[in-house]
Amino acid sequence: MDIKLSQCFIAVDDHDKALPFYRDVLGLEVRNDVGWEGMRWVTLGAPSQPDVSVVLEPPLADPNASPADKQAMSELLAKGLLRGVIFTSQDVDATFERIRAAGGDVLQEPVDQPYGVRDCAFRDPAGNMLRFVQS
Numbered sequence: 418m419d420i421k422l423s424q425c426f427i428a429v430d431d432h433d434k435a436l437p438f439y440r441d442v443l444g445l446e447v448r449n450d451v452g453w454e455g456m457r458w459v460t461l462g463a464p465s466q467p468d469v470s471v472v473l474e475p476p477l478a479d480p481n482a483s484p485a486d487k488q489a490m491s492e493l494l495a496k497g498l499l500r501g502v503i504f505t506s507q508d509v510d511a512t513f514e515r516i517r518a519a520g521g522d523v524l525q526e527p528v529d530q531p532y533g534v535r536d537c538a539f540r541d542p543a544g545n546m547l548r549f550v551q552s
Contacts (some may be wrong), residue, residue: 422469424460428476428499432457435473438542441503442519445471454480469527471502497544505552512549513537536551 429435445461477490524538
């Protein structure tokens, strides 16, 4: 069996705020930008990984969701409790400085973890935690 990751989804409450972060700060390329029934999905990816995409989606991508469910998902997103994504970088310290210089919301400066990796962490404009691990 040959299974590979194709897409991962990150909830964002404002695509117009999230897109510059993922595109301009992280350097991901925009592959698709689709709207449907008042919702929007933006697909991005690293040029070095053409088969793997990150999809920025609404917090609750269901046109039939109740207002209470939409409110609950928005509150979880605002607290940073929905998703986290881990990216790799050949130089975590340089990645950290680039993202911090661009105004990234720092959660953790680069550190050597006791479990053997060097990493750092930020929040994206929607509050999601993004970790960057040295490869």
